[in-house]
Amino acid sequence: MATFNSSSTPKTLADALTPRQIVEELDKYIIGQADAKRSVAVALRNRARRQMLEDDMRDEVAPKNIIMIGTTGVGKTEIARRLARLVEAPFIKVEASKYTEIGYVGRDVESMIRDLADLAVNMVKSEQAEIVKEKALELTEERLLDFLIPPPRSTIGPESVEKNVEIADKDEGELSGEERLALAVQQFDPTERSEISEQEQERYQRTREKFRQRLRDGKLEDKPIEINVSNRTIPFVEIFSPSGIEEMDINLKDMFGSILPKQEKKRRVPISEARQILAQEEAEKLIDMDNVISEAIMRVENSGIVFLDEIDKIAGRESKSGPDVSREGVQRDILPIIEGSTVMTKHGMVRTDHILFIASGAFHVSKPSDLIPELQGRFPIRVELKSLNEADFKRILTEPKNALEKQYIAMLKTEGLNVTITDDAIDQIAALAFQVNESVEDIGARRLHTIMEKLFDELSFNAPDLDETSITINADYVTEQLSEIVKDEDISRYIL
Ligand SMILES: Nc1ncnc2c1ncn2[C@@H]1O[C@H](COP(=O)(O)OP(=O)(O)OP(=O)(O)O)[C@@H](O)[C@H]1O
Ligand SMILES: [Mg+2]
Numbered sequence: 001m002a003t004f005n006s007s008s009t010p011k012t013l014a015d016a017l018t019p020r021q022i023v024e025e026l027d028k029y030i031i032g033q034a035d036a037k038r039s040v041a042v043a044l045r046n047r048a049r050r051q052m053l054e055d056d057m058r059d060e061v062a063p064k065n066i067i068m069i070g071t072t073g074v075g076k077t078e079i080a081r082r083l084a085r086l087v088e089a090p091f092i093k094v095e096a097s098k099y100t101e102i103g104y105v106g107r108d109v110e111s112m113i114r115d116l117a118d119l120a121v122n123m124v125k126s127e128q129a130e131i132v133k134e135k136a137l138e139l140t141e142e143r144l145l146d147f148l149i150p151p152p153r154s155t156i157g158p159e160s161v162e163k164n165v166e167i168a169d170k171d172e173g174e175l176s177g178e179e180r181l182a183l184a185v186q187q188f189d190p191t192e193r194s195e196i197s198e199q200e201q202e203r204y205q206r207t208r209e210k211f212r213q214r215l216r217d218g219k220l221e222d223k224p225i226e227i228n229v230s231n232r233t234i235p236f237v238e239i240f241s242p243s244g245i246e247e248m249d250i251n252l253k254d255m256f257g258s259i260l261p262k263q264e265k266k267r268r269v270p271i272s273e274a275r276q277i278l279a280q281e282e283a284e285k286l287i288d289m290d291n292v293i294s295e296a297i298m299r300v301e302n303s304g305i306v307f308l309d310e311i312d313k314i315a316g317r318e319s320k321s322g323p324d325v326s327r328e329g330v331q332r333d334i335l336p337i338i339e340g341s342t343v344m345t346k347h348g349m350v351r352t353d354h355i356l357f358i359a360s361g362a363f364h365v366s367k368p369s370d371l372i373p374e375l376q377g378r379f380p381i382r383v384e385l386k387s388l389n390e391a392d393f394k395r396i397l398t399e400p401k402n403a404l405e406k407q408y409i410a411m412l413k414t415e416g417l418n419v420t421i422t423d424d425a426i427d428q429i430a431a432l433a434f435q436v437n438e439s440v441e442d443i444g445a446r447r448l449h450t451i452m453e454k455l456f457d458e459l460s461f462n463a464p465d466l467d468e469t470s471i472t473i474n475a476d477y478v479t480e481q482l483s484e485i486v487k488d489e490d491i492s493r494y495i496l
Contacts, residue, residue, distance in 0.1 A: 016048035029082045030075045031395045039383045047303050068360040070385025073444020076360040080307040089303035090120035097313035099330050109333045110343045117345040120296035128287045136282040143278050147225050152204050221272040228264040293347045304355040312361030315370040331372045338378045393430035404452050415463040418470040428478040432486050455481050
């Protein structure tokens with residue numbers, strides 16, 4: 001396994017992001033919540049540290065799973081989402097509430113590990129595809145040229161070779177006059193024959209190079225050519241069973257795909273498209289799937305991260321009636337995966353001992369202490385995310401890379417409208433959002449979305465018809481558009 005040197009798994013600590021760097025990256029998108037950022041950053045760094053340990057020590061270090069606690073809309077899921085893009089580790093985000101006890105309607109919990117394994121395989125595969133890309137494109141060019149100008153076979157091609165063999169097998173007496181002549185030419189003047197073929201070969205090569213140049217210059221992109229596309233015919237069998245075939249994870253397509261003969265199908269496509277199809281085929285031939293799979297499984301086992309969102313929705317213990325029974329059931333189902341067990345995936349066995357779990361939940365009704373004790377013990381780190389205040393809202397509106405202010409400005413710009421939002425307008429929006437959160441319900445930064453949508457309601461509708469090319473949104477405009485609604489609690493309950 002060690003022979004497979006992948007570019008993206010950090011082999012030394014220096015290759016991995018430091019906690020400080022991780023926090024810096026998260027800061028670009030998420031305002032505040034320093035504690036939570038810090039915890040996930042440390043947890044991530046610990047994965048890299050563990051990789052540096054001696055074998056027997058490495059097995060002993062269990063991941064320090066995290067629970068993020070915070071009311072709705074304060075950035076829990078957002079942290080997970082950004083983290084996923086940041087780390088090159090296999091990362092999956094699942095809603096805990098999606099799982100129900102085995103036997104009930106719903107997905108069984110092991111499917112999260114299977115999904116993670118699929119994801120890792122695709123990830124490693126596309127990394128490999130990137131590595132072999134150049135080679136694949138080279139081979140693709142040759143194949144395109146073969147289709148454009150098939151190699152000559154007249155003189156030294158298989159046909160004439162066969163004929164020659166046939167003639168040579170006969171006795172002198174049996175030969176016809178023509179054959180006698182052919183043999184004579186071949187026997188007494190071999191140089192001439194090969195000269196012709198060499199000449200032709202040369203001419204062919206010249207033409208081929210000319211076409212290669214035109215191909216590279218992009219002059220042939222739209223020219224349609226006929227290519228053979230391998231096309232596995234798959235009998236379309238769908239099996240419907242209560243739990244689906246997911247549980248056994250038998251993939252009929254995969255199974256039959258390798259047994260059935262590959263069928264070639266002719267397709268007529270422009271060169272630009274043909275190149276893509278062929279390059280994909282060539283890349284697949286160059287990639288060693290066994291290596292990909294063992295690397296992927298290694299990554300899942302050692303650096304995989306599962307983000308268990310909405311864990312509070314499965315908190316709640318025995319003795320209660322109805323759905324709670326099932327909730328505890330889900331916790332019991334999840335437990336072995338978090339404690340470390342082996343899950344069968346279609347790529348092979350995956351051990352879950354060192355997968356990092358980050359759980360999150362609002363914990364409005366339930367508390368982390370409502371989780372079954374065994375599960376609580378597997379999440380030693382708890383971080384609380386703070387409620388957002390007016391000052392946070394101001395920053396959230398303007399600072400993140402994808403800040404709402406920037407989004408609305410960019411969207412209206414496509415209509416030829418230059419929007420400027422003044423500072424006091426931002427102050428006003430933040431103040432109103434905070435006010436509504438206080439008076440109606442605290443939905444965190446999500447409130448900004450509803451407020452902004454209402455604020456831009458008219459502009460969004462009218463933008464294409466406006467004569468002006470620029471417009472300034474100031475505090476007065478905000479007040480005009482929103483204050484009536486905000487003042488009336490009943491109305492804002494519905495609109496904001
Ligand atoms: N601290 C923050 N900084 C920047 N944006 C934020 C912050 N908190 C929330 N947001 C924005 O608010 C929206 C909702 O946030 P998110 O999905 O993270 O909420 P959550 O904490 O997961 O809530 P829930 O408990 O309801 O799932 C997102 O669009 C996110 O970008
Ligand atoms: Mg969420």
